[in-house]
Amino acid sequence: MIDYILEIALATPLRQSFDYLPPAGLDCSRLAPGTRLSVPFGRRTATGLLLAVKAHSRLDPQSLKPALAVLDSAPALDSAIMTLCRWSANYYLHPLGETLFYALPPSLRKGKQALEKSERGWRLNHKGNGLSPDAFRRAPRQQEVLDHLLGHGAIRQGELDNRQLSRDALRALIKKDVLEEFESRVAPECASTTIEDGPPLNPEQQAAVLAVREGLDAFHPYLLEGVTGSGKTEVYLNAIATVLQRGRQALVLVPEIGLTPQTIARFRQRFPDQVVAMHSGLGEAERLQAWRSARQGRARVVIGTRSAIFAQFRSLGLIVVDEEHDTSYKQHEGFRFSARDVAVKRAQLEGIPIVLGSATPGAESLHNALQGRYTSVLLNQRAGNARPPAYQLLDLRGQVMNEGFSPQLLETMEAVIAGGNQVLVFLNRRGFAPALICHGCGWVANCTHCDARMVVHRGSRLLKCHHCEAQNALPTSCPQCGSPQLMGVGLGTERSENFLKTRFKSTTVLRIDRDTTRRKGAMDGFIERIHSGEPAILVGTQMLAKGHHFPRVTLVAVLDADAGLCSGDFRGPERTAQMLMQVAGRAGRADRAGLVMIQTHQPDHPLLQLLIQDRYRQLSEQVLAERQLLQLPPFGFLGVIRSEAPGPNQAQSVLQALRQAIDPGSRGPVIIGPLDPPMARRAGRYRSQLLLKHPRRKPLHQVLEQAVNWLQHNVKTRSLRWSVDVDPQDFV
Numbered sequence: 083m084i085d086y087i088l089e090i091a092l093a094t095p096l097r098q099s100f101d102y103l104p105p106a107g108l109d110c111s112r113l114a115p116g117t118r119l120s121v122p123f124g125r126r127t128a129t130g131l132l133l134a135v136k137a138h139s140r141l142d143p144q145s146l147k148p149a150l151a152v153l154d155s156a157p158a159l160d161s162a163i164m165t166l167c168r169w170s171a172n173y174y175l176h177p178l179g180e181t182l183f184y185a186l187p188p189s190l191r192k193g194k195q196a197l198e199k200s201e202r203g204w205r206l207n208h209k210g211n212g213l214s215p216d217a218f219r220r221a222p223r224q225q226e227v228l229d230h231l232l233g234h235g236a237i238r239q240g241e242l243d244n245r246q247l248s249r250d251a252l253r254a255l256i257k258k259d260v261l262e263e264f265e266s267r268v269a270p271e272c273a274s275t276t277i278e279d280g281p282p283l284n285p286e287q288q289a290a291v292l293a294v295r296e297g298l299d300a301f302h303p304y305l306l307e308g309v310t311g312s313g314k315t316e317v318y319l320n321a322i323a324t325v326l327q328r329g330r331q332a333l334v335l336v337p338e339i340g341l342t343p344q345t346i347a348r349f350r351q352r353f354p355d356q357v358v359a360m361h362s363g364l365g366e367a368e369r370l371q372a373w374r375s376a377r378q379g380r381a382r383v384v385i386g387t388r389s390a391i392f393a394q395f396r397s398l399g400l401i402v403v404d405e406e407h408d409t410s411y412k413q414h415e416g417f418r419f420s421a422r423d424v425a426v427k428r429a430q431l432e433g434i435p436i437v438l439g440s441a442t443p444g445a446e447s448l449h450n451a452l453q454g455r456y457t458s459v460l461l462n463q464r465a466g467n468a469r470p471p472a473y474q475l476l477d478l479r480g481q482v483m484n485e486g487f488s489p490q491l492l493e494t495m496e497a498v499i500a501g502g503n504q505v506l507v508f509l510n511r512r513g514f515a516p517a518l519i520c521h522g523c524g525w526v527a528n529c530t531h532c533d534a535r536m537v538v539h540r541g542s543r544l545l546k547c548h549h550c551e552a553q554n555a556l557p558t559s560c561p562q563c564g565s566p567q568l569m570g571v572g573l574g575t576e577r578s579e580n581f582l583k584t585r586f587k588s589t590t591v592l593r594i595d596r597d598t599t600r601r602k603g604a605m606d607g608f609i610e611r612i613h614s615g616e617p618a619i620l621v622g623t624q625m626l627a628k629g630h631h632f633p634r635v636t637l638v639a640v641l642d643a644d645a646g647l648c649s650g651d652f653r654g655p656e657r658t659a660q661m662l663m664q665v666a667g668r669a670g671r672a673d674r675a676g677l678v679m680i681q682t683h684q685p686d687h688p689l690l691q692l693l694i695q696d697r698y699r700q701l702s703e704q705v706l707a708e709r710q711l712l713q714l715p716p717f718g719f720l721g722v723i724r725s726e727a728p729g730p731n732q733a734q735s736v737l738q739a740l741r742q743a744i745d746p747g748s749r750g751p752v753i754i755g756p757l758d759p760p761m762a763r764r765a766g767r768y769r770s771q772l773l774l775k776h777p778r779r780k781p782l783h784q785v786l787e788q789a790v791n792w793l794q795h796n797v798k799t800r801s802l803r804w805s806v807d808v809d810p811q812d813f814v
């Protein structure tokens with residue numbers, strides 16, 4: 083007789099759960115949801131997560147297979163994360179199984195052991211105890227390990243990274259036969275509870291910290307709005323300290339590009355031995371380690387990128403989302419969630435405060451603050467003795483330009499360099515030139531797989547597509563007419579770098595973009611050189627604009643503000659303003675006043691006018707007013723259904739059929755399309771999209787759900803892929 087059935091989620095795109103019998107001979111009646119089991123699935127063995135133990139199956143119990151084994155002694159996902167995943171799967175209309183597996187560290191998805199029982203550790207052996215305390219002073223990394231051993235008696239494997247000790251140095255000591263290995267039980271408590279002092283807070287910061295302290299015992303969202311350098315991070319650190327003193331943990335989310343070693347170091351310095359980082363750059367073992375220590379409570383502060391929002395904690399007490407407006411919080415593929423929005427939901431579910439911080443809050447969050455749903459906290463002053471930058475618009479109309487630089491800009495740059503300071507030149511396009519054209523016949527180098535131009539990379543002598551993997555050798559003559567007169571059109575960072583190197587011969591020019599920082603450690607090398615303080619010109623993309631402090635930069639030059647002003651997307655003005663503010667924030671952060679020069683053909687553009695008066699808030703209120711008129715977010719809700727297929731028309735006709743099949747009713751969402759996205763063909767696939775819009779979320783959600791069901795039952799060809807995007811951030 084069969085007493086109960088296990089309902090199990092698998093990491094498949096199928097929007098359903100699977101029923102199994104308990105593994106032979108095992109009593110699973112009390113097994114908690116979130117426990118992993120291995121199960122037979124088709125011809126293979128898969129890892130599954132228990133959703134529920136139930137009395138009945140809708141299927142014939144005789145047809146059910148038994149699960150093979152229980153993999154966890156305690157659930158791999160606790161009930162808080164299970165609830166958060168269920169909410170997210172439902173909200174983003176993403177399969178629950180895939181959502182739950184996304185919340186697990188990669189090695190656990192594959193069925194590996196979740197909980198460490200013991201761990202390798204090392205202590206000094208007899209010979210080691212006889213060493214003099216500075217025995218390895220000629221090998222500083224080894225000496226660091228020795229210092230640790232002398233101070234703490236032992237070192238565990240998992241501690242090496244947190245304490246920034248070198249594995250190589252440890253190996254060298256093992257080789258020298260001064261260590262012995264032992265099995266170390268992992269202490270569940272935190273390695274340390276020390277909190278170092280920061281600078282005394284200014285009155286605004288104090289008020290901000292007090293406001294957050296008042297709301298520690300319940301769901302309480304705050305929008306912390308303060309210009310770059312106003313000391314937001316100090317506010318986070320102080321609020322976190324309070325939470326830690328109450329024995330609870332904190333989660334800090336940062337944008338992808340903002341999780342620099344400098345950021346982590348700043349948190350580690352304040353909370354020694356209590357901080358772990360979580361991001362996709364870590365190896366599987368390190369990710370598992372970080373995940374475990376947060377869950378066991380050993381890590382009191384987790385600082386991570388968007389996936390860290392699904393981390394587990396023993397006792398989470400506060401969430402911070404830094405640069406909350408940043409687009410990297412939204413995942414653009416697969417599980418298209420917004421970590422910022424899931425974070426707010428998580429804080430609500432767990433009854434804890436959340437601080438959303440930004441110099442340039444997104445329209446959605448600002449709206450919530452204006453409506454009183456979020457508590458608004460402002461930092462108007464710059465912290466310490468930094469002064470706000472001065473702005474200057476450079477009118478390019480009729481100017482004689484030199485590779486994108488106006489005479490006035492070049493002159494100012496010269497003066498800044500002569501004064502021993504640094505210049506940051508911002509241009510958000512990498513490569514040498516965004517297009518290659520033939521002077522003889524007008525031929526243009528297009529990508530054969532995308533509706534896009536090939537970008538000229540002169541240093542590597544390549545044409546590259548920035549939307550797919552395609553790249554070719556840079557041609558020396560036109561493939562159409564044979565003319566050797568091929569010209570790069572437009573400006574990229576590589577071109578600016580080349581020009582600046584010839585124009586400022588004796589000055590260091592550093593180009594910082596994705597091409598020059600691909601190699602591991604390259605970015606750190608640049609940062610080090612910049613911080614050495616030598617006069618230099620930094621040319622770069624948004625990589626340079628975010629998350630860094632460059633105390634010697636006193637001039638920030640925006641080469642081309644017009645590109646952003648002409649964007650077609652309704653979020654264009656907001657994004658442009660955020661980007662420009664962010665770049666401007668790099669200027670004059672220490673005690674040197676900064677100057678921001680913006681080159682434009684539209685000096686009277688209202689957006690620029692507000693920006694140069696440091697009136698971002700007013701600008702975003704205008705953005706909000708416009709959105710309200712058009713019932714765009716946050717005054718209306720959007721969903722996009724995308725499809726793509728190898729052949730033309732296929733992607734479009736499925737959406738056409740879908741549109742006819744769903745019935746939004748007279749009060750349902752407006753449906754627009756199918757339309758071609760701006761790039762109708764990408765990486766060899768044709769794309770189409772359907773846009774749905776409604777002033778309320780619920781009716782939109784209902785129709786999107788209908789659409790998903792229809793697509794699931796009607797799309798049988800594997801080559802046709804579709805996806806649904808709730809709260810889309812862009813329409814590419």
Ligand code: ADP
Nearest residue numbers: 281282283284310311312313314315316465466
């Ligand atoms: P934000 O996160 O808003 O950009 P930070 O917290 O990083 O600002 O502060 C900017 C700089 O000012 C940092 O170097 C920080 O150490 C310093 N700082 C912040 N608050 C104070 C303060 N109250 N007194 C002195 N220096 C401060």
Ligand code: ZN
Nearest residue numbers: 520523560563
């Ligand atoms: Zn030609």
Ligand code: ZN
Nearest residue numbers: 529532547550
């Ligand atoms: Zn391409």
